[in-house]
Amino acid sequence: MSQYSGSESSAIEERSGPKTERGRRTLRRLLDAAAEEFGARGYHETAISSITQRAGVGLGTFYVYFKSKEEVFRALVADMGARTRHALAESTREAPNRLEAERLGIQAYLDFVRSHKALYRVVMEAQFVAPEAYREYYRTFSAAYRQQLAQAASRGEISEGQDDEVRVWALMGASTFLGLRYGVWDDGADTASVAEAASDLMINGLAPRAKNGDAS
Amino acid sequence: MSQYSGSESSAIEERSGPKTERGRRTLRRLLDAAAEEFGARGYHETAISSITQRAGVGLGTFYVYFKSKEEVFRALVADMGARTRHALAESTREAPNRLEAERLGIQAYLDFVRSHKALYRVVMEAQFVAPEAYREYYRTFSAAYRQQLAQAASRGEISEGQDDEVRVWALMGASTFLGLRYGVWDDGADTASVAEAASDLMINGLAPRAKNGDAS
Amino acid sequence: MSQYSGSESSAIEERSGPKTERGRRTLRRLLDAAAEEFGARGYHETAISSITQRAGVGLGTFYVYFKSKEEVFRALVADMGARTRHALAESTREAPNRLEAERLGIQAYLDFVRSHKALYRVVMEAQFVAPEAYREYYRTFSAAYRQQLAQAASRGEISEGQDDEVRVWALMGASTFLGLRYGVWDDGADTASVAEAASDLMINGLAPRAKNGDAS
Amino acid sequence: MSQYSGSESSAIEERSGPKTERGRRTLRRLLDAAAEEFGARGYHETAISSITQRAGVGLGTFYVYFKSKEEVFRALVADMGARTRHALAESTREAPNRLEAERLGIQAYLDFVRSHKALYRVVMEAQFVAPEAYREYYRTFSAAYRQQLAQAASRGEISEGQDDEVRVWALMGASTFLGLRYGVWDDGADTASVAEAASDLMINGLAPRAKNGDAS
DNA sequence: AATGAATGAGCATTCATTCAT
DNA sequence: AATGAATGAATGCTCATTCAT
Structure with missing residues (x-):
């Protein structure tokens, strides 16, 4: 395996990302928390609430950044x-x-x-x-x-x-x-x-x- | 990949399987139905009831043959x-x-x-x-x-x-x-x-x- | 508290009890097993199957002796x-x-x-x-x-x-x-x-x- | 029997209870409904859904206030x-x-x-x-x-x-x-x-x- | 932007009871 | 008399998602 191609730049902060610095930080926190939770427990065993808790934000905040x-x-x-x-x-x-x-x-x-x-x-x-x-x-x-x-x-x-x-x-x-x-x-x-x-x-x-x- | 080894004989009818012929058939039906359902929908999307329905047995029957x-x-x-x-x-x-x-x-x-x-x-x-x-x-x-x-x-x-x-x-x-x-x-x-x-x-x-x- | 009255004789083998000696023994075993199970785990935590298992009889046998x-x-x-x-x-x-x-x-x-x-x-x-x-x-x-x-x-x-x-x-x-x-x-x-x-x-x-x- | 002592204040709104007034009311409703249902039918005959129905809240709401x-x-x-x-x-x-x-x-x-x-x-x-x-x-x-x-x-x-x-x-x-x-x-x-x-x-x-x- | 209370669909599992053998 | 396979009603609990604040 080697050389890459395809879309770059972390592939994440696509679609009209957060406007404020605070927003960007929240998004990053959620992403990191999600990666850790999904990685540790798997998709089905991971609850959104565990992601938001780990990210240190309210449950509802998740849906400000992700549709599902x-x-x-x-x-x-x-x-x-x-x-x-x-x-x-x-x-x-x-x-x-x-x-x-x-x-x-x-x-x-x-x-x-x-x-x-x-x-x-x-x-x-x-x-x-x-x-x-x-x-x-x-x-x-x-x-x-x-x-x-x-x-x-x-x-x-x-x-x-x-x-x-x-x-x-x-x-x-x-x-x-x-x-x-x-x-x-x-x-x-x-x-x-x-x-x-x-x-x-x-x-x-x-x-x-x-x-x-x-x-x- | 090739040649096998390890436990044989379908690996399934283990521990004190069904005694009667009817029981054996029910078990096989359940297993086949489970394979199809899990294969088609995946573990989490598959409901036990869908397995028993496909197998043509009552819901409770599943638990006669499997613990979970x-x-x-x-x-x-x-x-x-x-x-x-x-x-x-x-x-x-x-x-x-x-x-x-x-x-x-x-x-x-x-x-x-x-x-x-x-x-x-x-x-x-x-x-x-x-x-x-x-x-x-x-x-x-x-x-x-x-x-x-x-x-x-x-x-x-x-x-x-x-x-x-x-x-x-x-x-x-x-x-x-x-x-x-x-x-x-x-x-x-x-x-x-x-x-x-x-x-x-x-x-x-x-x-x-x-x-x-x-x-x- | 003292002196008794009321129906006597164990109050149990009433209504046309078992005819055979074997039947009487099975009944007694079920009763004893039930007392131990109910006493240890309580009514709701006790399964009929646990009673019959302890009594050493088949599940169906329970209903030969008791209605419910x-x-x-x-x-x-x-x-x-x-x-x-x-x-x-x-x-x-x-x-x-x-x-x-x-x-x-x-x-x-x-x-x-x-x-x-x-x-x-x-x-x-x-x-x-x-x-x-x-x-x-x-x-x-x-x-x-x-x-x-x-x-x-x-x-x-x-x-x-x-x-x-x-x-x-x-x-x-x-x-x-x-x-x-x-x-x-x-x-x-x-x-x-x-x-x-x-x-x-x-x-x-x-x-x-x-x-x-x-x-x- | 007489004079009391021990923990006071209704013993209920313990651990970090609801923050909002609405939450407090929901909790009280749930508690009252539970008391009535348990009292009338007994623990085992009472379904959580009957409690929430009596309390006029959704089933899931019960688990917002109680773990089980x-x-x-x-x-x-x-x-x-x-x-x-x-x-x-x-x-x-x-x-x-x-x-x-x-x-x-x-x-x-x-x-x-x-x-x-x-x-x-x-x-x-x-x-x-x-x-x-x-x-x-x-x-x-x-x-x-x-x-x-x-x-x-x-x-x-x-x-x-x-x-x-x-x-x-x-x-x-x-x-x-x-x-x-x-x-x-x-x-x-x-x-x-x-x-x-x-x-x-x-x-x-x-x-x-x-x-x-x-x-x- | 952030929040958390509220919701209900969905599902695994249990178990008393029946009944054909 | 004895059995155990079969059944399905019943229910506790989870959790993604919504929304009013």
């Missing part, structure tokens, strides 16, 4: 998408080639997940709470990813492959699961080693390696 | 695990080697998901509804998968790899995402082609292929 | 009444006079309650579960008690009093509360001392005692 | 305790001595019960619904009562007695039963006569009275 419970959730998913893409773009900016970018991207992703567990969970749960937001998340992601692969292939950095959409989904799936396994569940593992082992698989595959004197 | 809503859900997840492992084991039984088994396994998985969308969704949602069941699902799966890889490596069919746990999770993630993308969302695609493209990536990786006259 | 949950309960209340009256009658049989009978009766009652906490609770709860049975319990009791007082008064053993119904209810209330306080709650206290102190009050009242040389 | 069905019940028991103690304190305020206070207290209690049948029932049922509240009710009551007796004894108004705890429980039991018999069941009787007869027993006991020329 689902809306904050969607905003969070979009935000997570933008942030993830941003983090990955940063991490691979200096990569000399795509293969190296893959390795860097995987590690960056693991680190990112590990430090944003709540958001990771929010995205995963979006599959059930806001399916459209979930699809949009991966649509944007895969589009950018495909572009990266296509360019790399044209530069000869990676093989042509039979179907980039398939490759992209396989790669996203691999990273996502590793994110769950090593970013969320087992956050003690060394992400560099994991990324190393994972990129080795993604780059070289399962097939037995040609030995040194193999290609005489 | 969560319990059926968990039973379903376990059932899904056993069934998936069984389907994969069957599909790869005849594979001449692991690389071929991977290709067969992927396709079988896609086909299985496509014909069991409801159960696929149940498993995914388990992450939020019954986290322990979800982890158990992958724990069992990955253990069997690791064993397959280890044996294949010892036979020289695949490379040794740096960390089988990492490889297994990357492979499970890839298949799972492809299952979502091509099994659930886009169920018109040709699974054989997808499996072909996917296994090509998993087997050979992204790295450029050595051309014939490449090694001068 | 309330019916066992009523049977138990009646049984308790008979037993209590019996115990008190026994305890006061040898009393030389009514004042002494009061003391003996109180102590016997405390001891009885202490060794039949479950039944004590059943009777108290009858006030809300089976009001008619509760009233009947005290109607029978007070009638016998009044008769005792009347006879004692005619013998000059106690004062005439203004209204025996009032005296009887006051005395029953006193004993009942002492039964709760010292029989159920504080079952470590010495019942003899309590009975001594209580009968002193009931016999001599609160008024200051005439000193020796008081009556010049 | 049991909580209102407990609040009612506490309230009843405070009110009863208040009524008795008032009635005996002018009593010239303890013996007279007893008589006044009994009558006041009977009158109070008669005009608060619902609350009387609530307290009695608390024994099974909220045992702790029930014990607390009598703990507070008996403590105050004991103090009254001790002071009276030191003033020579009543005998010393062997055990004031026993005396107090006997007296409370007597009054309580008379309250049931003449306050709840038979509300046509003349409470003054009953109180007179009862206090005669409590003050002078059952023992034969010394006649004038008795001590020849």
Whole structure:
């Protein structure tokens, strides 16, 4: 996974946001509180009142900023998408080639997940709470990813492959699961080693390696 | 993904199941109805009454067979695990080697998901509804998968790899995402082609292929 | 409290009881189980199934012996009444006079309650579960008690009093509360001392005692 | 029974009660409705919806003021305790001595019960619904009562007695039963006569009275 | 902008009772 | 006589959302 694209700028303070400074701060507090609550307890176990309490505002205030419970959730998913893409773009900016970018991207992703567990969970749960937001998340992601692969292939950095959409989904799936396994569940593992082992698989595959004197 | 292991026999008629034939049928009806409802509407949107109605039994009957809503859900997840492992084991039984088994396994998985969308969704949602069941699902799966890889490596069919746990999770993630993308969302695609493209990536990786006259 | 009257013989195996020995044993088991469950958990917290389980019979069997949950309960209340009256009658049989009978009766009652906490609770709860049975319990009791007082008064053993119904209810209330306080709650206290102190009050009242040389 | 003590002020508007006047009124309505419903039908036969309907508020409103069905019940028991103690304190305020206070207290209690049948029932049922509240009710009551007796004894108004705890429980039991018999069941009787007869027993006991020329 | 009292639809769960075997 | 599967009425409680202030 790597390079981003798509809408940026936190994806949140869209539509005619709050006018006052106070309003902006309240919004941010609500968003942060929502991310923590949803991340910790999940969508259905989270009550709006727990969000407003954590944010330190009145219950009614929530509805000044969001139309519904689902809306904050969607905003969070979009935000997570933008942030993830941003983090990955940063991490691979200096990569000399795509293969190296893959390795860097995987590690960056693991680190990112590990430090944003709540958001990771929010995205995963979006599959059930806001399916459209979930699809949009991966649509944007895969589009950018495909572009990266296509360019790399044209530069000869990676093989042509039979179907980039398939490759992209396989790669996203691999990273996502590793994110769950090593970013969320087992956050003690060394992400560099994991990324190393994972990129080795993604780059070289399962097939037995040609030995040194193999290609005489 | 392939070969299974772990508890067998549908994982359901556990603890002192129904004694009578009638009881067994009622249980099966309830389980099937639950799978369909949970699969179609999701855990939280599904009411017990909708399950019993679909099953054609009284509301109270549900509680004769299950302690709670969560319990059926968990039973379903376990059932899904056993069934998936069984389907994969069957599909790869005849594979001449692991690389071929991977290709067969992927396709079988896609086909299985496509014909069991409801159960696929149940498993995914388990992450939020019954986290322990979800982890158990992958724990069992990955253990069997690791064993397959280890044996294949010892036979020289695949490379040794740096960390089988990492490889297994990357492979499970890839298949799972492809299952979502091509099994659930886009169920018109040709699974054989997808499996072909996917296994090509998993087997050979992204790295450029050595051309014939490449090694001068 | 003392001497009994009213229907005897356990009050239970009335109406055409079970014909077989097996049936009689099942009935007794159900009754005992019901007394223990109702006594321990209370009427509403007790499920018929818990009674049948404790009795070691099938759920349906309960309805072979009782028409409803309330019916066992009523049977138990009646049984308790008979037993209590019996115990008190026994305890006061040898009393030389009514004042002494009061003391003996109180102590016997405390001891009885202490060794039949479950039944004590059943009777108290009858006030809300089976009001008619509760009233009947005290109607029978007070009638016998009044008769005792009347006879004692005619013998000059106690004062005439203004209204025996009032005296009887006051005395029953006193004993009942002492039964709760010292029989159920504080079952470590010495019942003899309590009975001594209580009968002193009931016999001599609160008024200051005439000193020796008081009556010049 | 007489003189009170313990927490005062209706015991209800405790923990951060409603802020607005409207809120306070809603709370009071709910409390009154609950007392009537519980008193008329009993705890288990009373549905929250019947309380809110009687109070003229929405169902959910109940849970704005109370955490659970049991909580209102407990609040009612506490309230009843405070009110009863208040009524008795008032009635005996002018009593010239303890013996007279007893008589006044009994009558006041009977009158109070008669005009608060619902609350009387609530307290009695608390024994099974909220045992702790029930014990607390009598703990507070008996403590105050004991103090009254001790002071009276030191003033020579009543005998010393062997055990004031026993005396107090006997007296409370007597009054309580008379309250049931003449306050709840038979509300046509003349409470003054009953109180007179009862206090005669409590003050002078059952023992034969010394006649004038008795001590020849 | 902020608030919190009020609302009621919605749902999981319990359990006494029936009845076919 | 004994059983236990089946039933559905009944109800406590939650919580997103509204709206008057």
